[in-house]
Structure formats: structure tokens, C-alpha cells
Amino acid sequence: xxxxxxxxxEAMLSVQEDKKAxxxxxxxxxxxxxGCLPIYYAERTGIADSLNLDIRLLRYTAQMDxxxxxxxxxxxxxxxxxxxxxxxxxxxxxSPFLATDEPLTLVAPKGKxxxxxxxxxxxMIAICRLCATDYWCEKMLDSxxxxxxxxxxxxxxxxxxxxxxxxxxxxxxxxxxxxxASWAVMEGNKKLxxxxxxxxxxxxxxxxxxLQKDKRKTEQTRKFISLYKAAVENINKxxxxxxxxSILIKEYDIPESIVDSLQITPIKQPFPPKKEDVEEATxxxxxxxxxxxxxxxxxxxxxxxxxx
Numbered sequence: 001x002x003x004x005x006x007x008x009x010e011a012m013l014s015v016q017e018d019k020k021a022x023x024x025x026x027x028x029x030x031x032x033x034x035g036c037l038p039i040y041y042a043e044r045t046g047i048a049d050s051l052n053l054d055i056r057l058l059r060y061t062a063q064m065d066x067x068x069x070x071x072x073x074x075x076x077x078x079x080x081x082x083x084x085x086x087x088x089x090x091x092x093x094x095s096p097f098l099a100t101d102e103p104l105t106l107v108a109p110k111g112k113x114x115x116x117x118x119x120x121x122x123x124m125i126a127i128c129r130l131c132a133t134d135y136w137c138e139k140m141l142d143s144x145x146x147x148x149x150x151x152x153x154x155x156x157x158x159x160x161x162x163x164x165x166x167x168x169x170x171x172x173x174x175x176x177x178x179x180x181a182s183w184a185v186m187e188g189n190k191k192l193x194x195x196x197x198x199x200x201x202x203x204x205x206x207x208x209x210x211l212q213k214d215k216r217k218t219e220q221t222r223k224f225i226s227l228y229k230a231a232v233e234n235i236n237k238x239x240x241x242x243x244x245x246s247i248l249i250k251e252y253d254i255p256e257s258i259v260d261s262l263q264i265t266p267i268k269q270p271f272p273p274k275k276e277d278v279e280e281a282t283x284x285x286x287x288x289x290x291x292x293x294x295x296x297x298x299x300x301x302x303x304x305x306x307x308x
Contacts, residue, residue, distance in 0.1 A: 024054060024216070025054040025055065025056045026053060026054065026055050026056070026076050026077060026217070026220040026221070026223075026224060027055075027056045027058055027074065027075050027076045027077070028055050028056065028057055028058065028075065028076070028077045028078070028079075028224070029058040029060060029066045029069040029070060029074070029075035029077070029078040029079065030057060030058070030059065030060070030066070030078075030079045031059075031060050031061055031062070031063065031066060031079060031159060032061065032159060032160065032251050032252040032253075033079075033102060033159060033177040033178065033203075034101075034102055034103070034177065034178035034179060034264075034265070034267065035079060035100040035101070035102040035203045036079050037235070037247070037264075037267065038227075038228050038231035038232050038235060038267065039055075039057070039227075039228065039231070040057070040247045040251050041231045041234070041235055041240070041243065041244060041247060042055075042227045042228070042230065042231040043055060043057060044240075044243050044246075044247065045231070045234065045239075045240050045243055047227050047230050047231055047234070048227055051223045051226055051227055051230075052223075053220060053223045053224065053227060055224070055227075058074060058075055059251070061158045061159055061160050061161075062128070062157035062158045062159070063080060063081070063084060063128055063131055063157060064128075064157050065157075066078050066079060066080055067080060067084060067087075067088055070088070070092065070094060070206070070208060071088065071091045071092050073208070075208075076207065076208065076211055076217055076220070076221070077205055077206070077207055077221060077224060078094075078205070078206055079203075079204075079205055080094075080203075080204060080205075080206055081102075081131050081132040081202040081203050081204060082096060082132075082202045082204055082273070082277055082278055082281040083130060083131050083132060083134075083135060083202055083281045083284070083285060084130065084131045085204060085206050085300075086278075086281055086282065086285060086291070086292065086295055086300065087130060087285070087290065087292065088206075089292045089294060089295050089300075090292045090294075092208060092209070093208075093209040094206040094207065094208055094209060095206060095207055095209055095212065095300065095301065095302070095303035095305075096204035096205065096206045096273040096278075096300070096301060096303070097204075097205060097206070097207055097221065097225075097272075097273070097303045097305040097306075097307070098204060098205040098224075098225055098228065098270045098271075098272075098273075098307060099201055099203065099204045099205075099270060099271050099272065099273045099274065099277070100201075100203045100204070100205070100268070100270050100271075101197070101201060101203070101267070101268040102132070102177060102178070102201070102202070102203035103177075103178055103181075103194060103195050103265070104132060104133060104136050104175055104176070104177060104181075104194070104195045105175070105176050105178075105181035105185075105191055105192075105193070105194040105195075106120075106125065106136075106137065106140055106173060106174075106175055106176075106191075106192045106193045106194075107166055107173065107174055107176050107181055107184045107185065107189050107190065107191055107192065108120070108172065108173050108189065108190045108192055109166055109167070109169045109171065109172065109173075109189050109190075110169075110187070110188040110189050110190065111169060112169070112172055114172065114173070114190065114192075115190055116192070117140065117143070117144040117146075117192050117193055118144050118145075118146065120141070120144070120146060120151060120172070120173055120192070121146050121147070121150045121151065122150055122151070123151060123152075123172040123173055124151070124152045124153070124154060124171060124172045124173065125137055125151055125152075125153050125171075125172070125173035125174060125175065126153070126154050126155075126156040126162050126165065126166070126171050126173070126174040126175065127153050127154075127155065127156070127174075127175050128155060128156070128157050128162075128175075129155045130285075130290060131202075132202040132203065133175035133177075134153075135202070135281075135284055136175060136195055137153060137175050140192075140193045143193070154171075156174075159176075159177055159180060160180075160252075160253055162174050162175075162176065162180075163176055163180035163183065163184060166184055166189065167183075167184055167187055167189060173192070178264075178265060179248065179252060179254065179262055179264060180252075181194075182262060182263065182265075183254055183258055183262060186258060186261065186262065187258075200276070200277045200280045200281070201274065201277055202277060202281060204273055205224075205228075205270075207221055207303070207305065212303065212305070218305060221305050222305060225270070225305075225307050228270055229269055229270065232267045232268070232269055232270070233269075235264070235267055236266050236267060244264075245259055245260070248262065270307060271307065272306070272307050273301050275301065278297055278300055278301055279297065282295070282297055
């Protein structure tokens with residue numbers, strides 16, 4: 001039981017002030033992948049405070065949950081990929097304003113006698129449907145001349161669950177993001193193929209189109225870009241290693257026995273979304289019959305927010 005001597009009217013004003021403060025914050029939907037690591041880091045190391053940016057993290061472990069958050073206007077900025085962002089135009093319009101490098105790796109479990117890509121025929125590879133993992137799984141099968149119909153691809157959206165199922169031998173293969181791919185390989189699982197640096201980069205941060213008309217939110221999003229760039233620079237310099245270790249343990253569920261040996265690939269600075277990557281995603285969705293009818297490619301990356 002909670003009692004107070006304050007007048008009822010004063011208590012109501014306090015609630016209204018809390019709502020106002022919350023509305024002024026930038027709500028960021030993210031998940032435990034390499035592309036989101038700088039945001040977790042920036043929140044904990046005070047970079048956000050130094051930029052006078054109040055960010056509220058909405059933590060998810062599946063891409064579909066992030067999509068739902070931005071559709072329902074719970075998030076101002078969200079981490080997704082170009083393929084899924086295009087699909088979102090069926091429900092709401094979003095604009096990608098920041099692209100990041102998010103490598104994906106096809107990993108096979110130890111003990112399954114799978115060491116080469118060509119052995120994945122008639123096997124099972126876990127993916128997230130209609131997103132970058134789906135696209136790259138298809139491309140990897142094509143490169144090995146394996147029939148798409150010969151591989152069963154269950155949809156496991158939760159990035160942590162997909163990794164754990166692979167490591168416990170419940171899957172014959174899985175498309176994994178970092179740092180889960182590196183963790184799986186450290187546990188003795190086998191890396192079959194990994195996306196290359198010069199390949200299409202689909203990972204992006206998006207903002208709801210309606211928020212671009214809000215000057216306050218637009219300015220906050222520009223600060224978000226500065227925050228991301230500063231965090232990447234500090235991580236790559238090796239600053240605040242204890243904070244980074246804590247994030248990997250608490251946010252990413254990486255075991256303490258592994259985290260000290262885990263090599264985090266130097267994170268690349270963000271860059272503007274590339275038109276050719278949008279075209280590649282558009283063509284892929286169109287070929288599968290999943291391109292929204294009202295999607296217009298030229299409008300998609302026409303955002304008022306620019307990266308400097």
C-alpha cells in the first residue's frame with residue numbers, strides 16, 4: 001500500500017509532467033546484434049547525456065517485434081533492414097536514414113558431420129522470413145548450386161533462440177548475426193559461409209515518415225547519428241572495456257566464460273543508405289511476389305535527415 005499527503009490535483013500534475021518528459025525522449029527500438037551495440041554502449045557511457053539526448057531503449061530480440069513497435073508508434077527510431085522496411089510500407093511509411101554493416105554467417109552445428117556448403121542439401125537452416133537472413137540464405141544456396149526446394153527453412157525470429165538452438169544441435173544450420181556467429185564458432189560449430197564487405201548492406205535505422213515533419217524529433221535523430229558515430233569510435237579505440245563486457249553479458253546473454261575471448265570485429269562507421277541496395281531488395285521482393293503495390297523506390301530513401 002502506498003499513501004501520500006499530496007493533494008489529488010498535485011499528483012495529477014506530476015503524472016502529466018512525466019508524460020511530457022517521456023514524449024520529449026527519443027524512443028529507440030533495437031535488438032542484440034552488432035549494428036545495435038553502439039547504442040547500448042552510448043546509453044551506458046554517457047555519450048547520450050553529453051549530446052543532451054534523452055533516449056529510451058525498447059529492447060527486443062526479434063525483428064518482427066521491432067516492426068510492430070514502429071507500426072504502433074511506440075518507437076521513433078527503429079533498427080531493421082531494407083527488405084523488412086520496404087514491407088512495412090503496407091502498414092506505415094518509414095524512411096531509412098542510417099545504414100550499418102551487419103555481417104551474417106551460415107553456421108552448422110558440431111557433431112552433424114557437415115563441414116562444406118554442398119552438404120546442406122536436404123538439411124534444415126533457420127532464418128527470419130522476408131529479411132536479410134532469408135535473402136542471404138537463398139544466395140548462399142545458389143552459390144553452392146543447391147536447389148532451394150531441397151532445404152527446409154524454419155522461421156525462428158528470436159536471434160538469441162536461433163543461436164542457442166544451433167549450439168545445442170537442434171538445427172542443422174542457422175543464419176546468425178554477430179556476435180552470435182563468433183560465439184557459435186568458438187564453441188566448436190562450423191562457419192560455412194559469411195557475407196562479404198562489398199556485398200549489399202541491408203541493415204538500416206529508420207524513422208517514421210510522420211516524425212520527419214516534427215522539427216524536434218528530426219533534430220533528435222540528427223543527434224542520434226552523432227551519438228552512433230561517437231560510440232563506434234570509442235568502441236574501436238577500446239574505451240570502457242568493462243562496460244562493453246557488461247553489455248555483452250547482460251544484453252546479449254553471452255556467457256561470462258566466453259565474453260573475454262570474444263573478438264568483436266571493428267565496427268564500421270555508419271553511412272547513408274545506398275540506392276543500389278534498395279534496388280536489390282526491391283527486385284528480390286518483386287521476384288517473390290512480396291513487393292507492396294504502393295511502394296515507390298525514389299520516395300523510400302528521400303529523408304529530411306542526412307548523415308554528415
